[in-house]
Amino acid sequence: MFADDGDLREPMVEVVGDYLSHLPLNHKADHPVTLPPTLLTAVRVFVLTRAIRILRGQGRQHCTMMINVSRFNAIQEKVHGEVYIYLQTLQNAAAMALGPDPLSDPVIAEFKEDFEREFGDGEETFDAVRTVLAEAARAQPLTVNMKGGVLDYRAHRENGLHVIAIGGLALSRGLTLEGLTVSYILRNTAASDTLMQMARWFGYRPGYEDMCRVYLPQLALNHYREINGAIEELRDEVRRMHDLGMTPEYFGLKVRESPTAIRITAANKMRTATQMTIAQDYSERHLEGYILPNNPDVNQANLDAARAFVATLGEPSSAKSTKQADVWECQSGHSVMSLLKAFRFSPAHGDLGPISGDVSLFMDYFSDRLRDEMEEWDVAIPHPASGEPRPDVLRPDLSFPLRARESGDVVEGGFRVTKGRNRVAVPNDAQIGLDPDQLSAGQKERKDGVRRGDKAFCAQRTRPLLLVHVFTTDETMKDMKLKGPVVTLSFCLPTTAKPTSERSYQVNAVYRKQVEEAFAREDEDDDDAVQAGEI
Structure with a gap:
């Protein structure tokens, strides 16, 4: 659901960005409250999910919406009041949904627009939904926090509890929400334990999983995606160590080396130390330079470094090159290391950006293997199979079309190649250069769930693969400074x-700030707020 290549990402996850002027992520207990338009939309979508469940014969089952936008009780009560008023508006409109001209009511028109956008591909029709809209809108808001408010599902077993639960810490930990269909979250926690607790919200929903929706800010989505990736990596490690006959003791070491464990260890020392001990594992990873300095001089220097490197490669392999990639086999690892040292990534990239001086975590991992496992590399320049060839981009005798990367954005750390995702490559790039047996083995592992995504193909390689990506961007995007071809x-x-x-x-300082921000600033504040009776 949160993975970049997850099947449920597009239909279920909605990134919200309109909350800053209404209720920013960091706020005080006395902050004034108005509801963001996306929250109003989420409430309408919840009513629609309830209506569809009624049509599916699930009208007497529990149905819940969760709103978690603040840890402060006072804010939660204000949100409760605003949601109650908006529900009254929806209920009044729904009562007229079967009238002669229902779409003349702007609320019913919004319901129809929401239905077509979210559920238009389903078996139900909006005309059918209108017949049960009044019943569906009779949900009740309830504030659930340390001061009170109980979701008593057991007392409503016969007819179901239909509720919009509004809360903070009480909803984040230890509470099961029955029949949850819509979640609206404005929280910035990055502590893995809290995220894992929150992830209970997104569980299996038999008979209505197609209706579940999650609304959350980009920052929260990034955190969930990161934790999801860490979980999948650990699962892959369990399988790999089982295959290699390794012991649980070694597995414990691998867990401590995981990205999540790194952050937890660092956070314990962050208040006083600037020195961190890190062991990062990149085995079977497709490590992508997804964020670059938004600086045309740096991009030009990176292009020059890539051109100097490609000039040393000789002729592409006729056996491995295709219409979608020029490929070179068995190239010097020392040459790849020289390119890596010359290439500048954004400091916001935790793996490729500089962590201490000009050194990155990946550079040290590479150095440890330069004399053996990474002594030889394959190299590829991926590109579209069709389009207008661009000569002289990397070498006079190489001519190929350029990919277009127009969905990126400019963020605090630089230019992110793909907005909201840590990707540069396309899914098939990880398969470049593999022979038929390797390709078949990778496809089988991915299909069988042995390894996910690119890991299934990285695991088949006997040599690492360097991909040199050259692409065009939307030069008109806000704050964009890069012009011409961009390389990563x-x-x-x-x-x-x-x-x-x-x-x-x-x-x-940049890396230290990243780690500081990745930790439980909000969760540390929770302890103080609990003692003060604010949550």
């Missing part, structure tokens, strides 16, 4: 047999 790199890395070495880094 990604690395498809095979299974490693070497344990990851721990290193101590005197981390720079």
Whole structure:
């Protein structure tokens, strides 16, 4: 659901960005409250899900919407009042939904627009929904927090509890929401334990999973995606270590080396230390340079470095090159390292950006394997199979069309190639250069769920693959400074047999800030707020 390539990402997850002027993520207990338009939309969508469930014969089952926008009781009560008033508006309109000209009512017109957008591909029709809209709108708001408010599903087993639950900490931990269809979240927590607790909201929903919707800010989506990736990586590690006959003791080491464990360890020392001990594992990873400095001089320097590197490669392999990629086999790892050292990624990239001086976490991982596992590399330049060839982009004798990357955005750390996602490559890029047996094995592992996404193909490699990505962008986007072709790199890395070495880094201010922000600033505040009776 939160993975970049997840099947449920598009239909179920809605990124909200209209909350800042209504209720910013960081606010005080006395902040004035108005409801963002996306929250009003979410309430209408909840009423529609309730209507569809009635049509499906599930009208007497529990049906819940969750609104978690503040940890403060006072804010929750204000939100409750605003939601109650809006529900009255919806109920009054729904009572007239069977009239002769229902779409003349702007609320019914909004309901129809929401229905067509969210559920128009389903079996139900809006005309059918209108017949039960008045019943569906009779949900009740309820504030659930440490001071009171109880979701007593057991007392409503016969006819079901139909409720909009509004809360904060009480909804974040230890509470099961029955029949949950719509979740609206404005929280910025990045602590993994709290995120995992919150993830209970998004569980299996038999008979109505197609109607579930989650509304959340981009920052929260990024955190969930990161935790989701960490979980999948650990699952893959369990399978890999089982296949290699490794012991639980070694598995414990791998858990401590995971990205999540790194952040937890660092947070314990963050208030006083600038030195961090980190062991990062990139085995079977497709590591992508998804964020770049928004600086035309840096991009030009990166292009120059890529051109100097490609000039040393010789002729592409006729056996491995295709209409969608020029490929070179068995290239020098030292040359790849030289390119990596010359190439500048944004400091906001935790793996490829500089962590201490000019050194990155991946650079050290690479250095540890340069004399053996990463002594030889394959190299590829992926590009479209059709389009107008662009000569002289990387080398005079290489001519190929350029990919277009127009969905990126300019963020605090630089230019993100794909908005909201840590991707540069297209899904098939991780398959470039594999022979038929490797490709077949990777496809089978992915289909069988042994490994997910690109990991299934990285695991088949005997040599790492460097991908040199050259693309055009939307030069008119807000705050965009890059012009002409943009270049970045990604690395498809095979299974490693070497344990990851721990290193101590005197981390720079940017990296330290990233880690600080990735931790429970809000959850640390929760303890104080509980004592003060605010949550």
